[in-house]
Amino acid sequence: MPQMHTLEAPLLLVGGDAVNGPPSLLPKGTTLYYDQAFPEGFVRYKVYVNVEGINLETHEADEKFWIRPLTALPMDQDQLRMMLRDYPITKNDLAAVLKSGSISKEEIRELLSEYSN
Numbered sequence: 001m002p003q004m005h006t007l008e009a010p011l012l013l014v015g016g017d018a019v020n021g022p023p024s025l026l027p028k029g030t031t032l033y034y035d036q037a038f039p040e041g042f043v044r045y046k047v048y049v050n051v052e053g054i055n056l057e058t059h060e061a062d063e064k065f066w067i068r069p070l071t072a073l074p075m076d077q078d079q080l081r082m083m084l085r086d087y088p089i090t091k092n093d094l095a096a097v098l099k100s101g102s103i104s105k106e107e108i109r110e111l112l113s114e115y116s117n
Contacts, residue, residue, distance in 0.1 A: 003034035005045070009100035010093045012079055015070035022086060023079070026072050028096045044069060074102035081111060 010025040032045035075083065075097055083089050098108055 005032045005034070006030070007032065009074070009096040009102075010089075011072040012075050012083075013070055013072050015068075023083070025083070025087070025089070025093065028093060074100060077103050077107040077111065081114070084111075084115070 007026065007028050007030045010028050013024045013026045026047070030047060032047060035044040035046050037043045080097060080103060084094070097103065103111075
């Protein structure tokens with residue numbers, strides 16, 4: 001049986017052609033399927049996506065290709081501040097991020113004081 005993990009909090013998703021562009025969210029509830037652990041200190045997971053409403057053309061690789069994964073990571077205070085300002089984050093996603101422990105209580109207080117003014 002494959003090993004899997006279901007996200008209890010959203011993760012920041014960066015990479016691809018938008019390395020310097022705005023990040024996205026890998027939503028709470030996404031199931032990640034274990035693929036491989038690397039000595040560099042990260043673990044690769046697979047995410048399956050159903051694509052609807054468009055027929056994507058596929059082709060066989062002509063030569064060996066490199067996997068270009070995105071990176072998913074927990075949000076820190078500055079990233080959460082940016083997401084609250086620039087991204088349509090839901091109350092449930094915000095609650096899950098705050099409960100995840102990736103942001104300290106003091107940082108949460110600072111964020112809340114910024115938005116209460």
